[in-house]
Amino acid sequence: MGGADDLASGTWVSRRRGSSESLRLRKCRLEVIAGPDAGLVKMFAAPRIVVGRAGADLVLTDHSVSALHLEIRLEEEGYRLRDLQSTNGTQVWGLRVVEAFIGPGTTIALGESAIRFVPLSDSVELPLWSESHMGSLVGGSPIMRRLYESIDRIAATDATVLITGETGVGKELVAEAIHERSARAGGPFVVLDCGALPAPLFEDQLFGHEAGAFTNADKATTGLFEAAHGGTLLIDEIGELPPDVQPKLLRAVDTRCIRPIGSTRSVDCDVRVIAASNRDLPGEVNRGSFRADLFYRIAVARIDVPPLRQRREDIPLLIEHFHEEMPSARQTPLPDGFVDWALKHPWPGNVRELRNAVERAVSLRQPMLAFENPEATDPCPGLEIDVSVPFKDAKRRLVEAFDRRYVTALLEAHGGNLSAAARAAGLDRMSIYKMLQRLGIPYDRRRI
Numbered sequence: 001m002g003g004a005d006d007l008a009s010g011t012w013v014s015r016r017r018g019s020s021e022s023l024r025l026r027k028c029r030l031e032v033i034a035g036p037d038a039g040l041v042k043m044f045a046a047p048r049i050v051v052g053r054a055g056a057d058l059v060l061t062d063h064s065v066s067a068l069h070l071e072i073r074l075e076e077e078g079y080r081l082r083d084l085q086s087t088n089g090t091q092v093w094g095l096r097v098v099e100a101f102i103g104p105g106t107t108i109a110l111g112e113s114a115i116r117f118v119p120l121s122d123s124v125e126l127p128l129w130s131e132s133h134m135g136s137l138v139g140g141s142p143i144m145r146r147l148y149e150s151i152d153r154i155a156a157t158d159a160t161v162l163i164t165g166e167t168g169v170g171k172e173l174v175a176e177a178i179h180e181r182s183a184r185a186g187g188p189f190v191v192l193d194c195g196a197l198p199a200p201l202f203e204d205q206l207f208g209h210e211a212g213a214f215t216n217a218d219k220a221t222t223g224l225f226e227a228a229h230g231g232t233l234l235i236d237e238i239g240e241l242p243p244d245v246q247p248k249l250l251r252a253v254d255t256r257c258i259r260p261i262g263s264t265r266s267v268d269c270d271v272r273v274i275a276a277s278n279r280d281l282p283g284e285v286n287r288g289s290f291r292a293d294l295f296y297r298i299a300v301a302r303i304d305v306p307p308l309r310q311r312r313e314d315i316p317l318l319i320e321h322f323h324e325e326m327p328s329a330r331q332t333p334l335p336d337g338f339v340d341w342a343l344k345h346p347w348p349g350n351v352r353e354l355r356n357a358v359e360r361a362v363s364l365r366q367p368m369l370a371f372e373n374p375e376a377t378d379p380c381p382g383l384e385i386d387v388s389v390p391f392k393d394a395k396r397r398l399v400e401a402f403d404r405r406y407v408t409a410l411l412e413a414h415g416g417n418l419s420a421a422a423r424a425a426g427l428d429r430m431s432i433y434k435m436l437q438r439l440g441i442p443y444d445r446r447r448i
Contacts, residue, residue: 007104007119010074011047013142014125023126023146026074028119035113036061045124047074048304050282051115052084055296064088064111067292068282072117077101079117081108085283135177137170138321139314143306147174154301155181160253162298163276165305167420168352168413171276172236174305179232184272187231192224194240195419195429202245206252209261217262225258228271238298239279239290240419250294273298278420308347308354315342318351322358332362349413356413404439407432 006012007026014024025047032040037060050056052068060069066086073080082099083090090097091109102108108115129148132140137148154161155178163171172191179189192205208223224233235241241249252258253273257266275298284290308315316339323334338361347353410432414421422429 007121008078009076010079010119011076013128021128021142021145023128023142024123025126026119027122027124028072028074028079028117030058031116031118032058032060033107033114033116034109035111037113043120048072049074050084051110054292058115060111060113062111062113065113066286068285068295069110070108071282072102079103079119081106085280085286086110087286132317135180136173137177138318139311140317141311141313143311144314147303147305148177150303151177152181154178154303157301158183158272159300160272160298161274161301161303162281162295163274163303163305164281165276165278166307166350167278167417167424168350168415169305169307170351171278171305172234172415174303175232175234175274175276178274179272182232182272184231188228189232189234190224190228191234191236193236193417195237195417197240199242202242203248204261206245206249207258207260210263214261220260223258223260225252225269225271226260226267229269230271232272232274235273235275237277237279237417237419238275239277239281239284241290243289243291246291246294250291250297253294253297308350312343315339315354318354319358322355323362326359326362328362334358335361352415353413356409400439403435404441407435407439408441 010026012024013021015021025045027043027045028049029041029043030049030051032038040058040060042058044057046057049058049072050068051058051060051065051070051072053060053062053065054067056068064087066084066088068084069086070081070083070090073082078101080099081090081092081097081102083097088111092100092102092106102117104117104119106117108117126146127149128142128145129152130145131148132138132145134148134151137144139145151174161175161178163174165171176189179185194202197205204221204223206223206225208221208226209217211217211220235249252269256271257268259266281290281295281299285292285295319334319339319342326332338358342354342357345357349356410421410425411418414424418429418432422432425432
């Protein structure tokens with residue numbers, strides 16, 4: 001574990017006799033040593049430092065630097081430098097890098113500027129939540145207990161929040177926890193899943209419409225912004241929001257006032273907006289596909305939810321939690337060796353994938369490790385071949401059965417998020433949507 005004497009570590013857990021644990025965060029200094037801002041020095045005590053031309057922690061006047069050019073994250077493993085899909089790239093010691101760990105004294109070149117990264121021996125103390133859960137969130141690792149502390153602090157404000165993290169980490173649960181701990185807990189918690197909507201429906205879903213506003217608009221419909229009055233609106237996968245809707249959302253967030261489609265009246269909406277995304281939104285800003293002013297507006301407060309691989313110590317606790325939630329848990333124990341296998345699995349689908357694996361292991365009595373047994377001789381166990389029908393018909397039935405099982409499991413693994421499922425499967429969103437229609441699988445476009 002790192003400490004004040006080990007400059008290679010950005011964070012570490014400190015334990016003092018007679019007091020609770022805390023997370024120590026190293027202070028650091030960025031020195032601009034070349035470019036228009038040469039001589040500028042700034043101190044930081046933050047887990048993430050963004051460098052760019054606008055809306056960054058270190059703002060440079062160099063016009064060859066992107067709006068949000070790069071970020072440095074301070075972690076237990078060290079200092080992680082990541083280029084935010086900048087136009088001109090980021091270089092370390094003459095090599096262009098996308099993401100890399102850097103050491104003390106590293107010189108970072110961006111545009112016509114250069115910055116020296118200097119970690120300091122001084123640190124600040126970040127308190128940790130005392131319990132191993134918060135609402136529906138489960139995990140007692142330091143990184144999760146720091147997350148709970150951040151949720152509690154942010155919930156006490158009315159600031160807009162951006163929650164980022166990979167698919168399956170529990171971003172919606174974080175949003176729910178913020179809502180439940182806020183002064184708005186008695187109001188509605190409304191969810192708009194941008195990944196599940198065709199582009200033409202976004203504005204209608206957000207703001208509603210009046211009767212006769214467009215073809216087949218037989219009656220007025222309340223939008224989700226108005227439905228969330230007095231509560232919280234979670235805009236999930238906001239990176240999917242079409243460019244033409246982004247300025248309208250920005251105005252609604254700024255003014256807390258909306259105008260339904262086809263209406264001349266304005267509706268005041270007392271709403272707290274929380275946005276979530278598994279996309280690299282700063283990169284989207286640099287590419288011009290996401291408005292910079294909307295990004296700055298929704299990221300007043302920001303929470304990063306860690307992937308499961310960064311908190312493996314929570315896996316046994318999560319398995320126990322998911323198992324206890326199952327109605328048949330007492331009668332059906334987990335298979336032998338499941339926890340040991342789970343601790344070694346990479347979990348690309350994060351907590352959602354782990355929950356599905358627990359349910360499968362209990363329901364089918366067949367843990368995931370059985371599917372990875374190299375000694376298995378049948379590549380398709382349980383597959384029934386009907387030789388009483390022509391080959392073409394038998395193949396069609398099997399392919400259809402596979403499509404149905406695959407797309408159902410795919411959507412389940414990604415929480416019904418069509419866009420995330422499409423990216424994971426290497427398909428476009430419309431292909432999956434057409435598959436659902438062809439197979440007659442119902443799909444709810446709207447979640448409230």
